[in-house]
Amino acid sequence: MREEQSEKMTLTMESHSRNEAFARAVVAAFAARLDPTLEELEDIRTAVSEAVTNAVVHGYREQPGEIRLEAEIQGRTLRLAIQDWGVGIADVEKAREPLFTTCPQGERSGMGFSFMEAFMDRLQVSSFPGKGTRVEMEKRLGAGEGYGEG
């Protein structure tokens, strides 16, 4: 068992929409060290995409800004944090409700937080209006599959 070992990475990127795919790819490459199943990898990629898209679309309202992505592997647990310094969320509880969206054009589904919650084991959202938003997520890989060494 190597539960105590920890590996970390931090990525800082501009709030450009093309970085949504970039962030997914980086986290997928990092998480690959845990030899995830295809489904676990899809879950992680979706959750990262939702969090980074939220930062681009809602946090910065598609204006320039900085997004920081932190990832940590400890044992078989992947922890992620996506931080922006944008407008923040006035009511986090409301924002987390399925189908809730502030998008006036009706092009956003309001399912972002629901997907993050469904695909990760833990989701925590801290936000302050005018200061920004930090989304923390955690997923334990190979849960219930009896992973062994080698």
Next chain:
Amino acid sequence: MEYELIGQNLVIHLPEELDHHSCQTLPQDTEQCLERYRVTRIVLDFSGVSFMDSTGIGLLLGRYKRMRELGGDVALYGAGRRIRKLIRMSGMEKLAQVCETEADALKR
């Protein structure tokens, strides 16, 4: 992203990575097609999509609302297990006719 008109069907061939970035122009592009041609059904082709996030759900919802206004409907085909799961999780499976092939999805 490619748009194809087959009869009164507007077929939208969705990109491999379906996210906010890759679909930014889809609403306006679709609207232009709807203004220019008589379209009674939008057919979303998911057969080339290998990744999708909730953007895909918003896209489906947006097209459903628009086609309902016009008295038309939406169908989709080529969606793999993962995409069907996301649609089901969002409760959107009733918004579009889910088909296996393009031929099944087209309104004749």
